[in-house]
Amino acid sequence: MNKRFALAAAIAATVLSTPALAQSQFDPDRATGPAKGLPVTDTPTAGKVFVLGEDVAQLGSARDFVTQAASSGFFEVESSRLALDRSQSDQVRSFARQMIEDHTRVNQQLATLSRAQGIEPPMQPDATFQQKLTQLQGLSGNSFDRMYLNEQVTAHKQAVNLFATAANSTAADMAPYQAFAAQTLPVLRHHLQEAEALAGTGMPTAAR
Template identity: 30%
Template sequence: MTKLLILAPLTLFATPVAAQVMNPTEYVTTAGASDLYERTSSQVVLETTTDPRVRSFAQMMIEHHTKSTADVKAAAAKARVPAPEPTLNSLQDELVSELRTEQGAARDAAYIAQQKESHQQALNVQKAYAAEGTVPALKAAARKIVPVVQSHIAMLMQM
């Protein structure tokens, strides 16, 4: 099961970011699902982790990804782009479920592995929309989120 947890995040996002520019609604939906996944998986790991680094990181993920969701929703409202309430896609939901089946250090390790991949995917989404998006307010939000996600990746590489 752990192998699935490590490999499955490779397809967290169905849209091949490099192949096409997302339309504004796709960007808002994808960014929202990504943030929700980060928050939900972090809440799961906080239930059992005893590792202070994992605990601190998970708490920060909840805070930062709540803020990025709010930033994207505000930008969408400003641009009059629909911003549906974020939902997990089926793979993200499965990953959270699988994370719940792990315990202790195994859960922490699975969480960190998932976070590394999901943050790289989130960075790809944000960078792509920041560079090629069609709605200025959403592009600005994406540009603001990029360095935050990059800082998360740097932290994860130290874990």
């Protein structure tokens, strides 16, 4: 009898704990935010911006933001320079030219701002982005376009989250970067939309 009672108690405890566990996990099928499958951690009130749940940036300090933003920005420029050399698609090349122009400007603004705060930004992509550049260097034609556009989508999703996190940050050392991050977000979101549209056309992503 004692064994049966113990077993029943264990089952009851498991059942009672399950709803709480389910509520603590994000269910993409029940998402009601502007992007299904990506939870929103902020509401669209004045002075606030959305932070998507995918690859949410972890910022411990302003130096983290500067390092991540500069590395991402240099990847955008360098990968797009490769696109001008290797892509045969007019659409991809036009997109790449826009990436070079916009991200060069953002990189310069970030460098000026961070140096004024005593932080020297990195002047090249980090090891992860360098590896992606090496992979792109070994491709051409449609194969290059596929990887380039896929990486543009991924990198811009990460950048949107990074800059949104910075714009919403309450850390004291992030105050000088909040306006810059908020002003750059619309550009990054536009880039993301363009990259997703190009990646979905079928033209540059078609098999050889």
